Amino acid sequence: MLRRTLPLLITFAVGFVLVISKFIPKVETLGEDFSIYFDIIAVFAFILGGGNLVKIHGNKIYRRSEGWGYSLVCIIGFFATLTIGLFKFGNPLGWTGNVVAEGSAFKGIYDFIFKPLGATMFALLAFYVASASYRAFRAKNAEATVLLIAAFVILLGRTFIGKMVSFWVPIDQAGPDIPSFAEWIMNVPNLAGQRAIMIGIALGIVSTSLKLILGIERSYLGADTE
Amino acid sequence: MADTPETTKKTGWYQKVRDIDRRIIFLFIALAVIIPLLLQPSFPEFPAQLVKDTFAEMDKLPEGSKILMAFDYDPASEPELQPMATVWTRHAFENKLKIYIVALWPLGQNMAEDTLNELLKEYPDRKYGVDYVNLGFKSGGQGVINVILTDFAKMYPTDVYNKPLSQIPIMKDVKSIKDMDLIINISAGFPGLKEWVQFGADPAGVRIIGGSTAVQAPLLYPYIPNQLHGLLGGLKAAAEYEELADRKLCGMKCGQDAECIDSCIKEYAKRDKGKVRMGAQAIAHMVIMAFIIIGNITFFIDRRRERKG
Amino acid sequence: MSKQAKLIVFFVIVGILFAVLLVRASQNKMIKPWPTKTTVEYKQMETDEAGVVMSETIETKQVFSWKGFWTWFAAFLTLCIISFLYDDNPFYKFAEHLFVGVSAAYWMVMGFWTTLVPNLFGKLTPGLVAKTGLIEGLEGVPWTWHYIFPLLLGIVLLMRLSSKYGWVSRWSLAFIVGTTAGLNFVQYLVSDFMMQISQSLKPLIVTAANVDPIISTSPVICSLSNILLFLGVFCGLIYFFFSVEHKGFFGAASRVGIWILMVSFGASFGFTVMGRIALLVGRMEFLFADWLNIIVQ
Numbered sequence: 001m002l003r004r005t006l007p008l009l010i011t012f013a014v015g016f017v018l019v020i021s022k023f024i025p026k027v028e029t030l031g032e033d034f035s036i037y038f039d040i041i042a043v044f045a046f047i048l049g050g051g052n053l054v055k056i057h058g059n060k061i062y063r064r065s066e067g068w069g070y071s072l073v074c075i076i077g078f079f080a081t082l083t084i085g086l087f088k089f090g091n092p093l094g095w096t097g098n099v100v101a102e103g104s105a106f107k108g109i110y111d112f113i114f115k116p117l118g119a120t121m122f123a124l125l126a127f128y129v130a131s132a133s134y135r136a137f138r139a140k141n142a143e144a145t146v147l148l149i150a151a152f153v154i155l156l157g158r159t160f161i162g163k164m165v166s167f168w169v170p171i172d173q174a175g176p177d178i179p180s181f182a183e184w185i186m187n188v189p190n191l192a193g194q195r196a197i198m199i200g201i202a203l204g205i206v207s208t209s210l211k212l213i214l215g216i217e218r219s220y221l222g223a224d225t226e
Numbered sequence: 227m228a229d230t231p232e233t234t235k236k237t238g239w240y241q242k243v244r245d246i247d248r249r250i251i252f253l254f255i256a257l258a259v260i261i262p263l264l265l266q267p268s269f270p271e272f273p274a275q276l277v278k279d280t281f282a283e284m285d286k287l288p289e290g291s292k293i294l295m296a297f298d299y300d301p302a303s304e305p306e307l308q309p310m311a312t313v314w315t316r317h318a319f320e321n322k323l324k325i326y327i328v329a330l331w332p333l334g335q336n337m338a339e340d341t342l343n344e345l346l347k348e349y350p351d352r353k354y355g356v357d358y359v360n361l362g363f364k365s366g367g368q369g370v371i372n373v374i375l376t377d378f379a380k381m382y383p384t385d386v387y388n389k390p391l392s393q394i395p396i397m398k399d400v401k402s403i404k405d406m407d408l409i410i411n412i413s414a415g416f417p418g419l420k421e422w423v424q425f426g427a428d429p430a431g432v433r434i435i436g437g438s439t440a441v442q443a444p445l446l447y448p449y450i451p452n453q454l455h456g457l458l459g460g461l462k463a464a465a466e467y468e469e470l471a472d473r474k475l476c477g478m479k480c481g482q483d484a485e486c487i488d489s490c491i492k493e494y495a496k497r498d499k500g501k502v503r504m505g506a507q508a509i510a511h512m513v514i515m516a517f518i519i520i521g522n523i524t525f526f527i528d529r530r531r532e533r534k535g
Numbered sequence: 536m537s538k539q540a541k542l543i544v545f546f547v548i549v550g551i552l553f554a555v556l557l558v559r560a561s562q563n564k565m566i567k568p569w570p571t572k573t574t575v576e577y578k579q580m581e582t583d584e585a586g587v588v589m590s591e592t593i594e595t596k597q598v599f600s601w602k603g604f605w606t607w608f609a610a611f612l613t614l615c616i617i618s619f620l621y622d623d624n625p626f627y628k629f630a631e632h633l634f635v636g637v638s639a640a641y642w643m644v645m646g647f648w649t650t651l652v653p654n655l656f657g658k659l660t661p662g663l664v665a666k667t668g669l670i671e672g673l674e675g676v677p678w679t680w681h682y683i684f685p686l687l688l689g690i691v692l693l694m695r696l697s698s699k700y701g702w703v704s705r706w707s708l709a710f711i712v713g714t715t716a717g718l719n720f721v722q723y724l725v726s727d728f729m730m731q732i733s734q735s736l737k738p739l740i741v742t743a744a745n746v747d748p749i750i751s752t753s754p755v756i757c758s759l760s761n762i763l764l765f766l767g768v769f770c771g772l773i774y775f776f777f778s779v780e781h782k783g784f785f786g787a788a789s790r791v792g793i794w795i796l797m798v799s800f801g802a803s804f805g806f807t808v809m810g811r812i813a814l815l816v817g818r819m820e821f822l823f824a825d826w827l828n829i830i831v832q
Contacts, residue, residue, distance in 0.1 A: 036369070042369070130252070139522055152518075155514070183275070198448050
């Protein structure tokens with residue numbers, strides 16, 4: 001009862017309230033309260049993520065598994081950031097100030113550790129996109145050729161090179177040049193394809209949401225042996 | 227056909243190109259970005275109609291209009307989205323609009339603070355609590371939007387400085403996002419522009435414009451123009467918007483003097499990150515297109531050889 | 536060359552480059568990695584009861600700035616990540632693990648101060664929060680009893696860390712799933728289904744009076760584009776309908792749908808390349824402008 005039935009009842013009750021809150025004004029407040037509860041539980045999900053991280057890497061350090069030194073770096077970085085942020089060390093406005101106030105140690109962690117690491121991780125993708133384009137982007141059949149041509153027009157049209165290459169239209173005048181063609185591709189065939197995908201996804205989400213609320217879809221509860 | 231020294235040489239050379247080490251490709255891409263950054267070539271921008279419509283949507287708002295700016299990105303997307311955030315905040319300050327800042331990403335709050343710190347140097351007379359307010363980050367994605375659709379104070383009891391909303395003058399006549407004249411969202415993924423359209427603008431009936439990463443932009447076109455009234459998709463669109471903003475500022479500064487407007491635009495272009503970065507973007511595009519062409523040439527040669535036997 | 540020899544050559548080159556950069560820094564050609572004295576301005580603002588800034592006083596102080604040291608550290612971390620392009624190595628692993636730890640804690644801290652303190656503790660224990668001075672205006676405010684539910688559900692979610700009592704977290708997961716399903720059910724139906732269908736029904740014959748300048752200023756091109764748009768959406772949807780065999784008219788329409796989708800994917804690829812390059816440009820700007828000071832901004 002507690003392992004399967006209660007969660008299904010909770011899902012039904014919450015989902016039902018949120019759906020009817022759009023139609024019955026009296027239930028709107030309850031719907032808002034449930035949304036706020038969701039936001040608060042989301043923070044506990046962050047805490048769960050942190051706890052899980054400490055559990056996994058702590059285990060690696062305890063067992064001296066391969067690469068435990070890196071796990072130590074991870075744990076030190078985690079607890080250092082947590083302590084500095086929770087106690088607002090170095091915050092010019094003290095305990096009551098904005099946690100990311102200019103000059104605070106927490107802002108320093110963001111500026112000099114988080115930002116360079118996060119930004120560079122994603123910057124690496126530029127290299128991999130080039131390498132993947134060279135190796136995998138082949139005009140193997142008619143459909144792939146259409147894909148390639150569309151990509152080329154967009155790549156050309158989204159820079160000044162597209163304007164330069166369109167010799168049939170003077171550079172400083174509007175006209176049927178490659179950038180205009182790129183815009184047309186985005187606003188007509190791309191829009192048509194994306195809209196078809198969007199409608200398909202919407203129908204999928206609506207049916208899945210209904211199945212979840214009605215308890216037909218139960219995979220999120222996990223295995224019965226848990 | 228018997229192998230001659232010539233054919234062996236050609237095959238060797240061809241094989242090297244076909245099976246090129248990916249680190250060579252990485253080096254070419256790095257040089258394609260670094261060299262233009264060092265040389266700083268500038269290219270003129272010709273704003274597309276969608277960018278012009280986005281600019282017009284913002285520019286038509288009268289003084290004192292309320293705009294909700296949602297910073298839903300992090301440092302990973304900063305090179306693409308920060309130019310949009312900066313130019314929109316500048317546009318709002320220039321036109322004396324009231325800015326209400328929120329964030330659905332934890333680091334969005336930092337991005338908003340960085341943007342404000344930069345722009346307040348240009349507009350030092352803009353007062354916190356009167357001209358703009360920073361409500362900060364809240365977790366929950368579309369749950370947050372669902373609450374502020376009807377009641378701001380329920381979700382945001384205080385601003386980022388822990389001051390209750392009732393004590394902030396700019397929040398006096400604002401109960402929910404339905405009181406906003408425009409929503410601007412700068413988004414790098416989920417939750418982002420899609421969620422603001424679905425859960426914010428559509429139910430509230432408030433107009434919305436947005437800036438997104440180039441990766442996300444094609445997916446948002448179906449919302450244009452009835453649900454999403456303007457979109458800046460990627461760095462190129464940000465550079466085009468900067469061009470429109472500079473033309474307007476320089477037009478106000480120089481009147482009809484074309485020479486003055488030109489030199490004014492060139493001067494402003496140095497601070498416009500979108501325009502500065504487009505030089506490297508253009509060259510890198512060319513390099514990637516060249517690699518795709520070479521890759522396809524080697525593919526067709528291999529296929530022809532296989533068919534011959 | 537043996538692995539040891541390669542390592543020695545690598546460290547010698549890095550050492551030389553590091554020495555060159557230190558010399559540049561000492562000549563004021565780039566930011567220094569050691570603390571430097573700078574003048575800092577402290578702004579003190581006086582506000583009235585309504586929070587409007589009445590006056591500002593600016594104080595200047597001489598302090599040691601560690602910005603140079605931390606900028607060098609940020610550049611070091613950037614290069615550690617970039618080194619992965621050559622091959623996986625200890626520097627990359629160090630930076631990666633540091634990023635994982637710092638980002639997990641960062642999200643926790645932000646969530647705590649921005650959501651838990653004002654939206655949970657401020658509702659459940661307003662008196663205590665007022666005493667700490669964290670939030671103004673909570674003195675004498677009664678507690679909101681029903682916020683005990685998200686607190687309990689949150690604690691229950693943390694039970695997931697226990698192998699014995701982890702099943703209890705299903706109650707919180709059920710709440711999360713129910714909320715998401717309830718919110719998405721209505722809005723996806725409205726925004727992504729009904730409104731998308733209505734927006735696909737555009738005039739198939741466009742006159743000069745109702746051209747869409749985003750597509751074209753020519754009524755002929757707008758008409759053809761609207762026809763293509765409608766057919767494209769219709770055929771794209773047919774492609775995704777697998778309950779009927781793709782033969783005859785259905786097969787032909789499905790084929791057209793594939794072509795339209797290929798154009799969409801090509802456009803997406805082009806934009807993806809753009810997006811990734813922009814991120815790299817930003818990082819190179821940091822290295823060559825903020826750190827090495829080779830690009831003047």
